Amino acid sequence: MNKNIRNIVFIGLAFGFLFLAQNSLDQYTIRVLNNIAIFIILAVSYNLINGVTGQFSLEPNGFVAIGAYVTSLALLSEDMKWELFQLEDPSPLILALNLDLIPALFLSGIAATVVALTLAFPVFRVRGDYLAIVTLGFGFIIKVVAINSPEFTNGAIGLNEIPSIINLYWTGGIAIITIMVMLNIIYSKYGRAMKAVRDDEDAAAAIGINTMKIKTYAFGTSAFFEGVGGGLLAILLTTISPDLFQFFLTFQLLIIIVLGGLGSMSGAIVGTIIVIGGTEWLRVLDGPITLFGTDYGAHPGLRMVVFSIILIIVMLFAREGIMGKKELTDFFKKKKDQK
């Protein structure tokens, strides 16, 4: 009972924060917060397959791309589509697709899940490094498909003028829902089985866990939220093209979850705030710098140098990431024990 109250208070505080932020902060900060919220969705769901289940896969850019395209196409009006599609006429299927935001995001998630489930069967026949390579290939395939099917995606030009109907309630709210779903999964027999697969796959199978099924569940769930996150990313950026969903996106998510601590949900959140927030807040370094009256001039790129150094320092002092495998709540538990 105590736990329930704590959770409700926590969620209430989170929504309170969202309300205050949306109403009192300037446009730029809100945009950064939106970005953070979206990356929390992506990182937390990527963490489920990579950190919790321990399947080193490199595919989220593919699922994010699917989600972004589905949401954009569902939100763009028919007239807009005729205007945008210059390479080839839009296919009737694309023209017929017209939804509100919530169903559009849901459809994005479903689309990514369906792809994930079809992908899971061939992909999980391999383990470890091989899995990484196979899933890496998938990200490339999605990009190539997006470029080469102009009747669906408008090819390399991409889609513009996606309605910018984003606000912190959408991104923050969905981030909170994502985290809750992930925690519900982790603290259940499915979550335990996922961790068992990570720790020792053969031993897990030897005590009755269908490891293939568990990996597919984790992969499908992670794909669903990556698809939803992709949809939100599209309405935040209002313009998408295949180039946006490079491997770099996956790489960024990988940095986030490794920095935060593989397998820790709070770690993924902390990691997102540091990586996405950090790259924004360090922007000062890219401008002209004046220290103690001396003008050192502008050094574009200094931001990334400093950021890399910070990453190296963090990884040196926290080998398992900032949170390790622990959650924030674990620290409270420890305190109670000591009393």
Place this chain on the structure above:
Amino acid sequence: MILELKNISKHFGGVKAISETSFGVKKNQIFGLIGPNGAGKTTMFNIITGNYNPSEGEVLLNGKNITKMKNYKIVREGVARTFQNIRLFSSMSVLDNLLIGMDHVTKYTYFETIFRFPRYFSAEKRSKEYVLEIMKNLGILEFKDELATSLSYGNQRKVEIARALATKPNLLLLDEPAAGMNPNETKELAELLFKIRDEYDITILLIEHDMKFVNHLCDEVLVLDYGKTIFQGDIKDAIVDEEVIKAYLGDFKHA
């Protein structure tokens, strides 16, 4: 007969790990599988638990053919095992390790998990109670919140046995349960195994090198050497059997 193996052979390329071995284990028996290193004992375990498919022959569990069944499905048929080198889930507490054993008994769907249906709470509660009872029986209750791999070797063994018990087996396969234990711990383990057999009404098949332990525990033994059965029957007859002595100590009569 709870377990019956018929003409089992297993080849790895040209190596014959097991050739044409047949034996049966009766209900509530403690059956020992012994033999020198490399005799094919662990291979036999892997065949029974479905990690390997035998090259020839079949495995029957309560009369049901489980030869080609996947390993996780065989667990659901009531066969649980432990490993020669302890394999606990290193990042989890002892309690969670045992709960993973309950995975197929804890019944709720993925959907029910996400939305926290009442069935989630009741099933989790039931599993937890059962697991705690096992821990109490095996005397590892005090370690329930500790990291499984932080325990002493002997206790890790107990956790592994407890985890196997959590799958609600009829047949328990133990791969060298007394390895690395001192005589006191070994004695304690033997008593524990008797207790487990009686309380949980199960059959135990074990591999062991400690002959004193086997002698004390096993109703029947099967001696393997180079994949062939060289003796089956009472342990007391085994230790005076010429073939067995030859396998363990070499053929000193003609040397």
